[in-house]
Amino acid sequence: MQRLAIMFRIKPGTEDKVRDLLANYAPPVRVAADGTRMLSTSVFMKDGIVVRMIEIDGNVPALLAHISQDPSIQYVESELDKYVVEEDKRDASTPDGAREFFRRMAMEHITTRISPREEVQA
Known part of the structure; x- marks a missing residue:
């Protein structure tokens, strides 16, 4: 298992919109063509900084290529750009x-x- 984390800053006053967007978008297809799996994602936010953590099993470049083409990810990323x-x-x-x-x-x-x-001891 590998963990990746990215961070980016958002415009002041957009925290509620970003929180709602990142908590409620449809999840992407979690398995890439080569079998790489996205095991989990977590999102943290404080003082205008967003941190997204991803746990994967497999090949990082394959997962990035896969999720960049997923319609759900394309949607959330295009919406996020309004606030970044x-x-x-x-x-x-x-x-x-x-x-x-x-x-x-x-x-x-x-x-x-x-x-x-x-x-556990019995």
């Missing part, structure tokens, strides 16, 4: 545009710590 600050704008309509956006806005992954499973 100008310097963080992106062209999510093509795989190259989506890759460039992810490259520019990707956060460095420092560490992931997962608690080991413990057996």
